[in-house]
Amino acid sequence: MFDIGFDMIAALAAISFLAGFVDSIAGGGGLLTVPALMLAGLDPAQAIATNKVQGSVAAASATYTFGRKGLIDWEKAWGFSLVAFASSIGGALCVQFLPRAVLEVLIPVMLIAMAAYFALSRKMKDEDAHARMTALAFGLTAPVAIGFYDGIFGPGAGSFYMLAFVTLLGYGVVKATAHTKLVNFASNFGSLLLYAATGAVVWPLGLAMSVASLLGAQMGSRLAMRLGSRLIRPLLVLVSGLMALRLLLDPANPWRQALRKVSWALF
Numbered sequence: 001m002f003d004i005g006f007d008m009i010a011a012l013a014a015i016s017f018l019a020g021f022v023d024s025i026a027g028g029g030g031l032l033t034v035p036a037l038m039l040a041g042l043d044p045a046q047a048i049a050t051n052k053v054q055g056s057v058a059a060a061s062a063t064y065t066f067g068r069k070g071l072i073d074w075e076k077a078w079g080f081s082l083v084a085f086a087s088s089i090g091g092a093l094c095v096q097f098l099p100r101a102v103l104e105v106l107i108p109v110m111l112i113a114m115a116a117y118f119a120l121s122r123k124m125k126d127e128d129a130h131a132r133m134t135a136l137a138f139g140l141t142a143p144v145a146i147g148f149y150d151g152i153f154g155p156g157a158g159s160f161y162m163l164a165f166v167t168l169l170g171y172g173v174v175k176a177t178a179h180t181k182l183v184n185f186a187s188n189f190g191s192l193l194l195y196a197a198t199g200a201v202v203w204p205l206g207l208a209m210s211v212a213s214l215l216g217a218q219m220g221s222r223l224a225m226r227l228g229s230r231l232i233r234p235l236l237v238l239v240s241g242l243m244a245l246r247l248l249l250d251p252a253n254p255w256r257q258a259l260r261k262v263s264w265a266l267f
Contacts, residue, residue: 008040009208016054016209020216023055024062025177025224025232027158027184028239030055031246033209034155046202048154049195053206054213055154056192059185061217066178069225076135077179081186083139084147088190091151105254108244111156115240117163129170138168143183150187151194156243158184159236173232177224 015036019029030051037047066072133141142164150157161183165176195201224232248255 009205012036012040012205012209013212016058017212017216019054020058020061020213021220022216022235022239023058023158023184023213024065024181024217024220026235026239027160027162027180028156028243029058029158029213030155031243037205040205042202042205045200049192049198049200050202050206050209051154052188052192052195053201053203054209056185056188057210058213058217059158059181059188061214062181062221063178063185065218065221066181066225069178071175071178071225072182073179076139077182079135079139080143080179080183084143084150084183084187085190087144087147088151088187089194091148092191092194093151094148095152108247108253108255111159111240111244111247115237115244117167119237129172131170132168135169138164142168143187147183147187147190150184151191154188154191156240157187159240159243162236174225174228177221177232181221 012033015032019032021029022032023029033051033054034047037050038044042050063072067074142161146157146160146164149160158180161180162176165171165179166173169176171179192201247253250256
């Protein structure tokens with residue numbers, strides 16, 4: 001059991017509010033909440049599992065808001081979501097077999113590339129563009145890969161979904177954000193079910209954080225619909241860049257260790 005006072009719970013709730021706001025627009029809120037949970041005394045597995053509670057609630061809240069405005073193509077989106085749900089369970093089952101170092105090397109590079117794409121691409125608009133693949137081909141690739149990653153680790157999954165909807169299906173940024181929230185909810189919820197079955201979730205903290213996360217997601221999703229690409233595009237660039245920086249600054253990250261070795265060799 002964890003002896004966490006009211007001040008710590010209030011601090012975690014405040015962080016969850018900000019994470020829900022950011023997640024509802026650009027993804028990446030997990031890189032705020034997971035370290036905060038670890039500082040509160042949870043081990044990494046418990047922190048990732050407990051974070052799935054507030055992440056699921058935030059994504060569900062944003063999905064509801066976007067769905068009420070008719071921004072989700074439910075006929076296609078349900079299929080994408082079911083695939084992401086199943087893939088996230090597979091990822092959570094495989095978490096013990098995939099070396100974490102592989103993720104620590106690949107994810108910062110992918111996030112930096114994503115930030116550069118969103119910053120430089122002229123195709124980031126509110127209107128839909130030409131799709132590069134069919135809905136069937138998309139459903140058999142992007143939700144499978146990203147859902148699997150969400151089950152194993154998670155932070156940045158929303159940004160990866162967003163990139164996939166924009167670049168592969170040609171969705172405008174608001175429509176892509178709406179669909180991202182639904183599919184991200186599915187992969188969050190799938191992995192949450194498995195983590196809950198193993199007893200890794202600290203429910204009192206997860207539920208307290210969820211209330212604040214829900215409120216943040218409501219505010220963020222409404223702003224995203226109102227401002228469109230004027231808000232979503234710069235926030236995606238900022239969040240992707242900060243996520244990459246946050247991961248690269250971790251002393252245990254292989255990139256940082258490699259850079260340290262090179263520095264020692266040169267100097």
